[in-house]
Amino acid sequence: MRMKAKNVIVTGGASGIGLASVERCLEEGASVVIADLEGGDGQARAARLAEQYDGHCLFKACDVTATVQVDRLFADTVAELGSVEAVFNNAGIGGICPTDELGDDDYLKVIDINLNGVFRVARAALRVMVRQGSGSIVNCASILGVFGQSQTAAYTAAKGGVVNLTRTLALEAAPKGVRVNAIGPGYIDTPLLEALDDDMLQGLIDLHPLGRLGRPEEIANAFLFLASDEASFVTGAHLLVDGGFTTGKS
Template identity: 80%
Template sequence: MQRKSVIVTGGASGIGLASVERCLEEGASVVIADLEESEGASHAAALDGKHAGRCLFKACDVTDTAQVGRLFAETVEELGGVDAVFNNAGIGGIAPSDEVGDEEFLRIIDINLNGVFRVARAALRVMYRQGSGSLVNCASILGVFGQSQAAAYTAAKGGVVNMTRSLAIEAAPKGVRVNAIGPGYIDTPLLEALDDDMIQGLISLHPIGRLGRPEEVANGFLFLASDEASFVTGTTLMVDGGFTAGKS
């Protein structure tokens, strides 16, 4: 990733922050894109000092088309282009479907699916002009399989998986690759509200016998973003400890 410019949405915590750190370690310049009220600015300041001025923060709400457009315009202006994007911003959502109101359902869809499209669209516009680039969308194991009480989330992530295929077909003739990554249950702040019995239940779903670590998903993103994946497009790389291996 030497001398490459990378944007990571949802980059202020969890998988996103781990991906920022891995890209910096591999020589990239990285934009942490996250909400204004996130810890993105403080993380960027600390990482910028550690990595020779190669990390910066841009406030961006992926539900706002204007903010997404500004993120890419400013990144191009300051870094000269966008070589890779981790389209990672998202939220969870667990509730019985008969109790989910329109507002909550649409909020999950707007961030986890529409937001992914807004970022993808802006990324492709830049990458098409360059004639190169790698876009990686964050899907999920629940983009491939259903789960009780997660109708909105699974609908959004399933949409991300199939959107990735369609975008990859469109983008390939223009020199741009589009892939997705499908994390299993990862040990991030999103799981902090769960009790120990629930955590142990999640662990039991993974044949490898533990939850994933954020840096393990980051390594998957790093591969898909890099030139080492030059013949890989339109796929979803599962980083799930074997969760999906025994399901069909």
């Protein structure tokens, strides 16, 4: 199994892409910490998966906008499991609003979760992994980290920042035995899209040359590759998993 005896933290791990990634890592032999907000589904889902996978799934409450909670997440994980071999920096929110109507608070909320949160988690992970001399950090970016899209000023700014932050962290971490990469999903069939009407949903589908939305497990498989030793010569990459979205229009 590709992740046997490895300890993995997945932020935003209670649903969608995060939960699919938790399940794939468990299938491949890892012990996995679901890190998500207190009061959601994380505790129950970790308990279900722990029963299924012989206790190898834990839940730890963490708000990525709070440095003290992020640092505690890593300290508690190391104290309990001994090490952290891989992190999926996946927690994030969406946001659609015309820029001239976007208030400071709404803009800053998206930036604080989607960019600053990625930084806080990566910083805490690096502190652990540099001591170990090894590890893999995978940041969840987006196709909108390389493409613009109207009414997504905060989101595209954050995800563009994640792409370049990933490159910088990869340069710093490489001499210390740690790899840092990003995944750029296209539009994925997750609860984030449930509010869209049929016409809007079809419009998103039509943007992908493969003619469908992505599935959470397809992003999970990309994370599994980047987190595993199979990607031992990959760092600083932004792996697009987007059904051809960014290739252009035929």
